[in-house]
Structures are given as C-alpha cells and as structure tokens.
Amino acid sequence: MLKQRPLAGSFVFAWILLLGSGFRLCAQDQGNDSPLEFKDHERIVFLGGSLFENEMESAYLELAIASRWPDRELTFRNLGWTGDNVFGQARSTYTSPPTPYQQLFQQLRSTRPDYVFLAYGVVEAQKGEAGLDEFTRGLEVIIDSIDAMGAQTILLSTIPVKLAGTPENTVKQNKNLRLYSDAISKTASKRKKRFINLFTPVSQHKAAVYSYNGIHLNEEGYYFLAQVLERGLGWPSRGEKVIVDASGNGKKASFSLEEKMLPLPVPTTGQAARDEAVFVQIRGLKSGNYTLTENGKALVTAPAADWAKGIVLKKGISQTLSAQLSDSIAWKNELFFRQYRPLNRTYILGFREYEQGSHKQGLQDLNILIGRLEQYINQHRKPVRKTYELSPAN
C-alpha cells in the first residue's frame, strides 16, 4: 500500500485511490505454499548452472528478494557455474583432490546457507530420457546435503531454449527440457520442497527474452524471470496503482508517494511491466497536455485522455535507486566471484599454492570489501518519499 498525505497548498485535491495489485503472472501448477518470508540475517544461495551465473551481472533475482524487505538484512551468494550439472562437472580444476564433485559441496557448505535456490537440469537434459534417473539421483544428493545443513531447498525448473542450433534440435531439446522440468517438479513434491516453474511462463512469454545465443536469457529475460520468481514464492507484484480524481479543479493535481519497496529496474531495451511499476491514473482533467513532476523534476508529459487511461512510470527516483542498487549488487557479485573462482586459482589455492599462496590473504580481504558493499546495499534498498505535481504543459 502506498502512503499518501494530502499536500498543503493551493491544489484542490479530491481523493486518491490506491490499489495494490492482485495480479498473478500465471497459474503456478505446483506448490501452493504459503508466501515465503525471509527473516532478518538469513543467507540465500543460488546454486546451479548458467541460469545463475548469468544472473550475477543483471542481478534481477537477487534484487527482487533483497528489495522485498527493506528492513531485513539478507545476504546472497551466487554459486552459478556455466556448464555445471548436479555432479559439479564444470567445477573441475587441474588440482584434484578436491574433485569437481567435492568442490561443489565445499563451495555450498562454505556459504552457510539458510536457503538454497537450486537450478540444474539444463545441461543434463541434453542426454534426454536416458540421463533422467542419473540426474534425479544427483539432484536428491544435493537436496540431502542441503537438508543436512539445516537449510531450505527451493527448486527451480529448467527454462526452454529459443534456438538450439537447428529447428529440429530445438524441438528435441525443449521436449527434453520439459521432461527434466517435470522431473524436478516431481522431486520437489516427493521431497516436499518449494518448486518454481520457470519453463511454462518463459515458453509462453512473447517478448524477446533470449540473448544472442538463443539459449540464455538476456536482461529482459531476467526482468521477466524475477517476476516469475516472485509469483512463485507467493509474493504480490510490486505494481502500485494511483488513482487521482482532479475533477474538482480540472487542471492540477498533486500527491505524494512512498512505495513499500523499490521497483525492479526496467531493462534498458525493454518496457516496464505495467504491474511492476507505479501506474498513475488521473481522472477529471480538462483537455490539454499535462506534465507530471517528481520532486520538481519533469517526468512525463501526456494529454488528459492518456492520464485518464493511466500511465506507467518507468523512470524517476525509484528507478534510479533501483538501478544503483542493481549495480552495487552486481559489483558485490563480481567480488565474490573473484573470491570463490579466483583468477590464477592454480597458484593461490591449487597445487601450486606454495608459489603464490600468500595471495590467499587477498582473497580473504575481499570479505571486507564484500561486507562493506553488503552494508551499503542494505542501506540503499528503501524507497524515498516523493512529491508529484501535475500541471498543464507549457
């Protein structure tokens, strides 16, 4: 709900109708759990393949969770590794032991998670039906291990591909990816874990959500995925609707807002999802063009008819804050990446550590930088109160 206060001044101000959206992105076919609520000081870990590694840069999923409770301190560790499978195959290094599989669990344990979002199956699906049992067994081992750590597992489905080389291969791959998605869903039911179906909404989504290679998501894809995730966790959308009746005056309106949480940053190339941003409808205006200012700064100019239909605010202070937050999270993610997958690992942590092992200290020191950034991130998740004024455009 938005907090609103009538402003003093010359404006005649009738009433503002504030509506939280009851919007559902799509029906979840699994797990009608109660909305998931994170508690103060909890640690959330992303473990999987490219779906999570690619998320580090845009940080949509993390931001979606981090901004939901601006007063609760949450920390995140992203252990996504491109090409990985439930056997940690992509975590291989020249130094063995630890084997890639041991690395997987060492890395997971070292993050001390309270919640683990688990996204595997995309790589395994290439083996089709034949690899299904092996995959499920591997997945369950990871779940067992998360259970043993006293943490909660949240399973994510696979996502479909747009183009896997040829059209024929695309059909085949998507069939397999759905098969694995179903298997993950089944495992979730069996193990009584939360499951979020990404496959169906992504396959139904019409916008261009794939990156150049046709198999990974782009920025818009992650923007959309964050929304799917929020619905999957039972969270209401961030969209807020402001309805202002200006019919008393017909020429001016003003209001102030303080959103409950920051919006998801609108992708540079994409449109703001209507239900994810502030939607302003101003009725009763006399015809003509009107400009809405935010803290005195022009934001949108539109004819009265458009204001009456409603306009989505895709820029503004909240968006700026949100974009800054996203940058901070991404930089923090990069620092963590450098710590757990360091350049020159062979010489610092690997079997040639007797040569450059002194630089372990440098990796340790990253904790200080990461900690400071997390502090900064936690302090910059709150929306601020803004004053809006609508007046005829010059």
Place this chain on the structure above:
Amino acid sequence: MKLISASWPARILVVTTLFAAACSGNQEDRLKNLPEDHPERELASFEIAEGFEINLFASEPMVEKPIQMNWDAQGRLWVVSSTAYPHLKTGEKANDKIYVLEDTDGDGTADKSTVFADGLSVPTGVLPGDGGAYVANSTEILHLMDTDGDGKADSTRKILDGFGTADAHHLIHTFRWGPEGRMYFNQSIYIYSHVETPWGVRRLEGGGVWKLQPKTLELDVYAKGLINPWGLRFDPYGQSFLTDGAGGEGINYAFPGATFVTSPGAERILRGLNPGQPKHCGLDIVSGRHLPESWIGSLITNDFRANRVNRFQLEEQGSGYASKQMPDLLWTDQVAFRPVDVSIGPDGAIYIADWYNPIIQHGEVDFFDPRRDQSHGRIWRITAKNRKLVPKPTLTDDSIEELLDALKVPEAWTRTQARQLLKERGAEEVAPVLQQWISELDEKDPDYERLKLEALWVSQAINTYNGPLLESLFNAKSHQVRAGAVRALQLWHEKTGNLEAILQKVATDPHPQVRLEAVIALRELNNADGAKAALAVLDQPMDEFLDFALWQTTRQLEPMWMASLKSNPDFFGDPAKTAYALKSAASPEAIALLTQLYKEGQVPGQYSQDALSAIAKRGQIQDLNDILDVAIAGFSTEKRDVSAELGAVEAAARQRKVYANKQPGRLGDIIKGPNETSAVAAMKVAGVLGVKSLESLLGSMIGHENRNYARTAMYSLAAINPARAQTLIKRKTAAGNPTDLRIIAVSELAAINAQEAARAGVVLINELDSPEQVPQLFDAFLPDRGRVQALGNVLADTRIPEAAAIAARQHIQKAIPWNRQEEEEVKLLIKGLEASGGVLSTGPMSQDLNASQIKAIAVEAEQTGDPVKGEMVFRRNELTCQNCHAIGGAGGLVGPDLSSLGTSSPTATIINSLIHPAESIKEGFELQRISRNDLSELLGYLVSDRPTEIVMRDVSGQEVSIPKDNIKAWEKVPGSLMPPGLTASLEKQEFLDLVSFLTQLGESGNFRVPSDRFVRRWDVLSASDELTQTFISDGAGAVANDLSLSAMPDYSTVSGVLPLEELPVVKTSSGAQYSFVRFRIEVLTSGEVALDLNDQNGIQAWAEEKEVAFKDGKLVVSLSQGTHVITLAIDRVKREQAPLSAKLIEGSAQARLVMGR
C-alpha cells in the same frame, strides 16, 4: 618523441616523429643517456640475420603490454593488451585495452593509435572480423563493434562463456581465422572450460585448440593437449601447426583430433616435430613477394625465454612433416625483449609483438613483484634489405570479383583478408560471382587447383554447398589440394550424397597426407564400414601420424565394427587389419578375439608386441592361458624366444592380478632351457603365479653363476614360498659366497625379512671390496620405511668402515627424495651412518640463506662467477645435475630442461631453486603421489593419464605404468623431487661458478644450445675387464657389436661437444689406448644418414656391426627404419684431449637423434 593527444574518448595518439633525434649527434653517447628501457636502446641491442633490418613500428604509450595481434582488412594492426596481468589486485577494477595501430603514411611506423576498447579483464586474444572484433575476455568471448564510427567500441555482444580462468597465462588466446571462415583459438594446461552452446555443452580440460563458427556458435575441440599451445597457423593448403610456450618439441603438426602431451585422459599422444627444442610462442608462415624466395614456407616463431626469433623449415614426410631449425632471424641480450606474437603484415614485413618484460615466470615470481613491467610494449617490424615491399592491398571497397582475384596473390595476408571480406559480404552476393570466377580460371595456371581450393573455402565460409567443386578436387594432381578437399569434406559430410564411396576412394589415395584426412573423415560415417575403409590405409606405408589417426578412428567406431566382426570374423577381409583393429580396441571382448588371432599365428610380426601389450592390459584369465599355451608351444616346437608372451602373462598378473592358471608347471622346461631371456621370463612368471611345483627348481638356481638367473630365482622363490626362500637366500648372504652373490642375496632377503637382511647386510658391508658396492646394497632397503628402520636399528649399534659409511650417506642424499628425508626412519639411518663417520662433507657454501643473502650471492655470482668452470661443476657426477635435467633435450627428464634457464629466470630465482628446490615448480613437473590398493606408494611425475592406466616417471627416471583400478588415491603434492642441499659440498667459488653458468644458459655464445643437431646424449663404455678382453681378442669391431658391455650415460656440453678427457681409456699391453662411445639414431624413413664430426682424426665408426667409412670427411651410412646404435672408437694416443662433436646433417633418410637420459 613528440606525441599529440587528440580526440577524447577514443584516445587517439598521433605520432609525428619517431626517433627524430636518431639522425643527429653521437649515436653511442646519445644511447647511453637514454633510460635503459628506451625503445632505441632495445633496437640498438638487436642482432639480425644477414639481409634483414628491423625498425620500431610502435611502442608505449601507443601500445602497452601487447599479448596478441591480428590485422584487419584495412591493414590496421589490432593489439590486445593487459596491464592487470598477471593478477588483479584485491578489489581492483580491470581496465585492459584493445589498441588499433595504423601506419597511415606507409613509412613503416605506426602513426596513429586508437583505444578501441577498455575496461576489459585480462584479455588475451583479439581478431577483427564480422564488423568488429572478437575478444577473449577471461571467461568469455565478446564481439565488440563500433557502430558510430568514432573508432571506439560501443556495442558488446557476448558470444560464448564458460572458459576457465584458473591461470591468467593460460586463458583462451591466439584467435585466428581458419581458411574456411571458422575461428580457431587455444587454451592451455590449467584451463578447464565448460561452455554451453546452442548445440550442447562443450568441454575441454587442459590444453587444446577450439574451433568456432561464430555465426551459428558451433564449437568443437579441434586438437588437444600441449602445455601452453601458443602459436597457431594454417599453411596455404589448410594444414595447421602449433607451437608450445611451455613444451619442448618445437613445431607441432595438428589435424582434427590430434592429441599432444598433457591432455588429460589421452591414451596416446603425438610428438612435436623438433624434440629437445626451446619453448615457443606465436607462429607465422612466410609467404609473399617481399621476403626472400628461399624463406617461403618457413615457420617463424619466438623463443621468448632466450630473447630470440627462430625459424624452422618443414619438409613433407609421410602424412606429416619433418621440421628443421634454421639459423635465427633475430636475437638480443636485452632480457626484457619478449617476442610473444609474430605476424606478417600487409606490406610483407614480419611484425613482432614484444611484451617487454624482464620477468616472464608466472608462478615462480610473486604476482606483484616490482620487477614485473606493467607499462612498456613494442611492435617491431623486420624487412628484407633491398627488396620491394608489397604494395598495401586496398580490399575493403573491392568488388566481389576483385576480392576473388585477391585469392590469386602469393601473400597469405591478402588471401586471408579477402576470404574474410567475402564471408562478410554473404552468400547472396558472393555465390553467383564465385561460380563465374571458378569457371573462368585458367586450367593451365600452375595455381589452378589451389585456386579452386580457395574457392571451396569461400563456399564453406558463405555456407553455400558446392558438390561438383568439392568432388572435382578429389582428383586434383596436387596431393595438398586433395588433402585440403578431404578436410573440407569433413565440414560438409552431411551434405555430400555419395560420402561413403568418396571416402573409400580417398582412403586409398597414393599420397599419405590425403589418406590421413580420409581416415579422419571416415569417423563421420559412424558405422562399421567406415572402420573397414579406414583400415585400407594399412595396405600402404604407415607413419606415426597416420597410425595415430587410424587408431583414433578405430577406437571411435569400435562398437560398430565389433558388432560386425562378431557376426563375421572375416569382416575386415584380412587378418592383419583385424589384428590392427583389435589391438587398438578398448573392450575385453575385442581382446578375446585378438588372443584367438594371436594363437592362430595370424597377428603379423609388426603388431605382435602391441597385441601382447593389449592382452596384458585388458585380457581375462582365459586369454592369458591362451598366451601361455602359445609360449609353451613356441618354446617346445619352434625353439624360439618366448619372453614376449611370458612378459604379457607376468604383466597381467603383476599389474592387474589376472593370473593365468593353466598347467603353469610347464614353465619348468623353459626355465631349464638354453634361452636366457625366455628362462628368466619364465622364472618371473612362475614367481608371480606362485607355481608350487617349480619351487625346487628355482631353489636349485639361487646360486647360479649367471647372476641374472640367481637374482630372478631368489625373487620368484620368495614369491612362492617366503619361508623356504628366506632360509635358502640367507645362506647365500653368508661369508664364503662370492661378494656379488652375497649382495644380491641381501637385496632379495630385504623384501622377505628386513631384520635378517639388515643384519646380514651390515656384516657384508665390512667385507665389501670397494665402497662403490655400497649403493647397490642400500638400494634394496631405501624404498620401504620398514626396511629403512631395520637397517637403521642395526647400524645404530654396529660400526662400519668410514669409507662405506660416507658412500652410503652420499647415496641416501641422492636416492631419497627431499620430502622423505625428514622421516624418523631415515633420520635414524643417517644417525647410524654418521656414528660410523658417514658425515657429508659440507663446503663453506651455506645452504641456509635468507632472501637478502640470496640477493647478495646473486650479485656476487654475476660479478665473480666463471660460467666455463661452472659448466664443469654442473657436469660433475656427484652433483647428479644431469641425472634429472636435460640441456638441449639430452639428460634426465625428471626435472625441466635447462636450455634457456638463464634467459628466463633472474639469478636470485635460480639460486633459490638450488637451495630451496620445492619452492618453485615448472608446469608439468608437479610431483604426484599414487597410493595403490596394496597401500604401496609411488612418488613421481605424471607422463600420461590414459583412460585405464597412468604412466609415471619415478625418481630414477624410469617410466612405470599403473592400472587405474589399482589406484586407491592419486594426488598432486607440492614440492620437488630435487633434494635440497645438492650443492652443499661445493666451495663457495664453485657455487658462484655454477650459478654463473646457469644464468648464462640460453644467452648467446657457448651457453646457448646451437640449432645444429649435435649428438648430445652418449653412452660411454666403462673400461671394464670385459671390454679390454673383447678389444684385445676380437678388436674394436667386436666391441661395437657387443651391446651388453657396461656403459654410463654422458652428455655433450651446451655447445655440443664431448670433452674427451672425461672418458675412460682402455689400455693394452701393446700401448694402444682407446675410448669407446655410442649414440643412437632413430630412423623414420630409410635412407642415407650423414654425420659430420668436428675432427675425424683417430676415429673409427660402426653402425651396429657394420663399419662406416668417412666420405668427404663425413660419416655416411645407409640405415633402415628403426633405432640404430653408432659406436665410435677413439684412438686416445692420437686424440688425447681435443673435444669431440658429431652433428647429424642432411641425408636421404629422415632421422632423429635419441635424446633423454
């Protein structure tokens, strides 16, 4: 230098005058006044091959720390650079750059530098193309574009990611266009990559070459292995070559599936073409009109450690090549000159990227060591004197016809750029014109067929299938064109209708290069007939490359042809082919078939050893019983040597615990038989199989006058009945037996009862003839902690002669690796020896130095060390340097080859390595510990990691193979096999001399391994009684012919000579004095081998038993394929001291000198 900075943000530097001052003043004085790292001083330090000159093309700040470079079609040089290398500081944001260098006025120096991109993170490859440039950026490949024409990238597209980053100097690198428009690039040993592509996940662990179609993102592994594959180039027919920045085999010939050293899990590897060569980075192949005609086809690569640019010449040899090193193109003593890439430019000149850094070690020197240079970098340009430059091609605005005509020019640069531009113009525009262009080619043009191959590549680059063109090239007269066409077919196999028929035909091509490509292409058939067609190459001569490819194809198609073979044993239509396929196969059922074939005598002689070794590795009990039958029958009916078959039975039992059990008592006849090798092999089998019925026979042989019999009998008896063996062997340790038998008995007893053996051994020590026998006695105890303890206990209470104690103490120092020297048992043993006076003489050279003392010693060594004396110290036997380290490929292989140590390592680092060997380890020399299932351990270096076994090189340099299912744990352990304190016995000046020698290694002069193929690895015959006897009674020829005479390895000096004064001399009563030395030559193709000796005075030579005469001062001998032993008798009356050198020179045979320890 005057710099004008302009136009932010693209940061364009315009250099108007370079070295303007060079024209005036006293050159020498002026140079002295310049800072040491000034480009002009570096320029002045260069030495260049006759007929060439060098100029500076660009230097800092126009370019910094260049790593790789490539040209665009406009003739601009794109250079990727990293100042963040080798390691980002904590929290540092990387800001590495791509520079674009231009020579706008054509004067041979760059006058414009544009920063195309910045903010990159340790980028290591750049390749212009497709409207921008592909860039290697740590985990990812990016395609950067400048869409608004300001010279700076403003659009970034991630092409692929998932490339490993565990080592900043091995990241994906060396981007090059292949002839068919695919992008090729390398990664190195510590990089483990897992890349998700639309076509599936692609993984490459360790070194190798990737092949990418950037448009469709099809990604494949083209070749695997090498330690740091750095150079990568294609010749005019599409054949590819690699160099290795950390290997030592010079030029490597690569083709699809080629697998080289260090590739994880590789069962077989290919060798490089120049074993014993320095390490190389960058590679280009000379073409075009500017450089001298005699240089066309030469490979130019950089010995960056030794600050040199090398040249190699290739010659076709079978399906591959022989490579010969030619005199260097460029060299300098300026240690910061680090040529890392080489590329011939649009003007036909050779451009060298100079990373400019005194420090090149990645791991051994601290990442943030202040001596690392972070700001300099040069591009040098080498031109041929008095030869016209190639007019700079202007291709970008050319019509399609003009671009196609550009494929006719001799410059690879122009052809590569034209192909790339044609690819970018696309099929719609290019295809129709291309067809017309082909039809108008002049059939009489000597280049006609090659141009059609070019047309084929263009068709592939624009993805337009042209079956008739492809098929017409299979009938080309040029085998290179035919081979190129078969390679192209691999890309189009799905589109070619009559694929099977074509492949069957090309597999019988008269030229082996074509057959090699056919064997590879046949994998695409993915059926049994593919294997059958591939095996047809066995009807024609084979060579190592063809054999490798055929083995790989046979392996890949194994499930298909095995199914066919099982239903039709005559599927391949020829037992030899069947045998080849089966010996190459991995499955146990294949081994069963192979065994049957072997039993029936159908395995041809040349495959029988391979077949037996396959059966030993993978055979079941039944198979080994069959082999035992063959051995028994072979002995009784054919009276032949059956040691090979028995060796297989023994190996299966010993390594895999697969015991043959069919009437093993039959071995008795072989043991009693006349053939020593068979008898000894049979004894070993009897032992490992535990044949009770042969116990008495073995027992009767433990005192055999042939000590080989005696030792084997003891060993095998101990395996069958340890209690009885102990009683019998112990008797042989007692006084009254000959000393040599007593030593053997103690050694064998040690394995059964360490306490008894220790007691007997210590008694024996007191009675030895000479302290030289001590090591042999001790060797039986040292490998095992329990035995060391037993010996230590006895020695704690018993005194032995001081000379023996000293000999033992010295031996322990060498024979026990450093990380065992601290074991309690070893300390106990040492204490006991010291009590008997076995104290190591320590010279005044302290081994306990801290960093600042090492620094001081380094300065002292640089000032007062004498490298000539140092080399003599290095060669001393007691220092054992050469047991582990080779120079120029000759010497031990346990540690790194030291040929260019001095040019790659600072003096202090070298001293540190001598004093604290465990603190810095080269790639490939990581110590590994294998724990076997029986809890025994092996410490050594990994030679190869194959699917079912690993091969290790142990401390003594021996290769040991261990089946993987026998391995309990396998880990890499930090540290070195080099014991600390090796130099402890040196006087300080000797130490300084040694250090001085080591720091000179690789520098110009007598301490640089010459490119001539000198014999470097010798066997020096000991002046034994046996030798003297043979010489006196039967003459020198008999000595040459008797390979059982005892010999010690020796090595040439760095400059390639064998100092004669070090050799033992046989003296006869008649006053004759002779020394005998041998060396080995591996002949790859039969023909005449020629050797050039520095002085033929007093030399007689034999190839095996055949005496070789001097012809025009050279030794010339006709040799068949295989390894041959050359023996030289040196008349020491005539040649008392003068050093001897022998150099392999051109002959009709293709031959290599055998190197190693």
